[in-house]
Amino acid sequence: MRKHFDEELLQVKSEFITMASVVDKSLLQAITALEKNDPVLARDVIELEPKILDFERLIERRCMLILLYQQPVASDLRMVSAIMKMISELRHLSNQATEISELIITNHTKIHFGEVEELVEMGQKVRRMTYDAIHAFSVSDERLARQVVSQDDEVDNLFTNAKKMIVKGIKTDAFKPGTGVDALMISKHMEKIGDYSVAMAAWTIYMITNEPVETILASSTNSNV
Amino acid sequence: MREYIGDVMGESNVHSLDTSTAVHSIQDKFIVDKLDLYYGTFKALKEISMNIKESEVTALIGPSGCGKSTFLKTLNRMNDLDSTVRIEGSVLLDNKNIFTEIDVINLRQWVGMVFQQPNPFPKSIYDNIAYGPRVQGITKKAELDIIVERSLRQAAIWDEAKDRLHKSALGMSGGQQQRLCIARTLATKPDVILMDEPTSALDPISTLKIEELVLELKKDYTIVIVTHNMQQASRISDKTAFFLLGDLIEYNTTEEIFTNPKNPKTEEYITGRFG
Numbered sequence: 001m002r003k004h005f006d007e008e009l010l011q012v013k014s015e016f017i018t019m020a021s022v023v024d025k026s027l028l029q030a031i032t033a034l035e036k037n038d039p040v041l042a043r044d045v046i047e048l049e050p051k052i053l054d055f056e057r058l059i060e061r062r063c064m065l066i067l068l069y070q071q072p073v074a075s076d077l078r079m080v081s082a083i084m085k086m087i088s089e090l091r092h093l094s095n096q097a098t099e100i101s102e103l104i105i106t107n108h109t110k111i112h113f114g115e116v117e118e119l120v121e122m123g124q125k126v127r128r129m130t131y132d133a134i135h136a137f138s139v140s141d142e143r144l145a146r147q148v149v150s151q152d153d154e155v156d157n158l159f160t161n162a163k164k165m166i167v168k169g170i171k172t173d174a175f176k177p178g179t180g181v182d183a184l185m186i187s188k189h190m191e192k193i194g195d196y197s198v199a200m201a202a203w204t205i206y207m208i209t210n211e212p213v214e215t216i217l218a219s220s221t222n223s224n225v
Numbered sequence: 226m227r228e229y230i231g232d233v234m235g236e237s238n239v240h241s242l243d244t245s246t247a248v249h250s251i252q253d254k255f256i257v258d259k260l261d262l263y264y265g266t267f268k269a270l271k272e273i274s275m276n277i278k279e280s281e282v283t284a285l286i287g288p289s290g291c292g293k294s295t296f297l298k299t300l301n302r303m304n305d306l307d308s309t310v311r312i313e314g315s316v317l318l319d320n321k322n323i324f325t326e327i328d329v330i331n332l333r334q335w336v337g338m339v340f341q342q343p344n345p346f347p348k349s350i351y352d353n354i355a356y357g358p359r360v361q362g363i364t365k366k367a368e369l370d371i372i373v374e375r376s377l378r379q380a381a382i383w384d385e386a387k388d389r390l391h392k393s394a395l396g397m398s399g400g401q402q403q404r405l406c407i408a409r410t411l412a413t414k415p416d417v418i419l420m421d422e423p424t425s426a427l428d429p430i431s432t433l434k435i436e437e438l439v440l441e442l443k444k445d446y447t448i449v450i451v452t453h454n455m456q457q458a459s460r461i462s463d464k465t466a467f468f469l470l471g472d473l474i475e476y477n478t479t480e481e482i483f484t485n486p487k488n489p490k491t492e493e494y495i496t497g498r499f500g
Binding site for chain 2 (some may be wrong): 002005071072073074075076077210
């Protein structure tokens with residue numbers, strides 16, 4: 001009984017890591033497309049989205065069946081519930097990568113977002129956080145997960161700086177109004193990517209320690225104030 | 226009751242189960258302190274210390290032979306019937322030692338027991354319920370009628386039994402017989418109901434009815450239940466105690482035990498990795 005159950009847990013974990021790798025790949029492509037102003041790469045990101053949605057449905061169903069047939073408790077229950085939450089964070093995260101890619105495609109003849117230093121910096125930062133959040137889950141690394149959570153405020157600060165710079169750019173005509181607003185939206189999408197990777201890291205901490213996610217997020221905010 | 230959870234549980238330190246913390250609190254129905262039980266030379270319970278709260282359901286879990294049923298039976302001195310049993314340590318019920326300060330007849334009136342197999346007397350439904358009150362000296366029919374109806378209602382079996390009160394209890398289904406046995410226990414107005422795997426011989430619907438009943442009864446009674454069904458323990462109990470080879474390994478709120486057990490042995494057992 002337990003052998004079969006262990007195999008099921010291993011399978012759902014490995015499917016989750018595969019889904020996470022695809023999302024990480026799409027994010028990396030979106031950031032690279034931004035840096036290189038490459039609409040073809042941006043289109044690849046958009047094409048990955050249905051695949052990510054399929055993964056989410058598959059893993060969600062797998063988790064539901066585990067809950068139904070195995071009625072997991074303790075660390076097993078925490079792992080299954082963490083995965084169920086994290087697949088939704090991953091899908092939201094990939095939506096943001098798609099949104100960024102669409103803005104690159106729309107604007108690539110008008111502006112090279114890769115020349116906006118603040119956006120590049122933010123992109124690299126949130127991609128690293130996403131990668132770390134996924135890695136922390138796959139090797140159950142609480143310390144790394146906490147490190148991701150602690151970077152939430154750094155992303156918020158980067159967003160605030162980017163926003164100030166872009167608004168200033170619009171005022172001084174460094175940006176055309178349309179492209180300026182789109183640059184602002186890209187920075188907002190990146191900030192949200194940071195939020196989703198923080199949420200994933202918090203679920204990983206919950207999985208390892210049983211600490212409530214709200215406490216993890218609150219303590220991170222307090223420690224950074 | 227809930228706000229007191231944790232104060233005597235020592236919930237931050239369930240790992241070591243510090244036996245010195247077994248102090249009286251007004252909500253404690255039982256205070257068990259350093260209880261050892263021997264069958265001859267075999268030590269079946271080892272220094273068990275735990276407080277069982279009033280109006281709560283406490284589940285005892287653990288593999289076969291871990292001592293949970295022995296512990297349950299100790300709470301109303303069912304083990305007295307075995308001449309090889311020797312007990313050390315103390316069990317207080319409402320702050321009185323059940324071995325030295327309470328007469329065993331009174332103890333079993335206050336602490337009722339429901340067994341794994343429904344065991345109605347080969348008598349009518351009415352006489353099953355009236356048996357205990359009659360032994361207590363109640364003979365007036367009007368008074369007995371009230372007790373029988375009240376007990377059957379409390380055990381959620383009145384509607385099924387009211388038209389056949391004078392027919393044999395043995396004609397009832399297993400699930401009905403078990404609820405009848407609960408009603409029989411309730412008739413003597415106990416404070417505590419001990420249940421030894423009360424649903425293991427029942428079908429899922431009857432099991433559900435007993436579980437619903439337990440949740441209803443805990444408003445008025447303290448319930449201690451031995452179960453092999455992990456889901457049942459998590460569904461109906463407020464506290465769970467995990468026994469292994471005569472040791473109380475972990476005792477905590479049921480939520481903690483089933484989401485975040487502190488002792489690796491508990492985790493192994495409840496997740497099925499045991500053995």
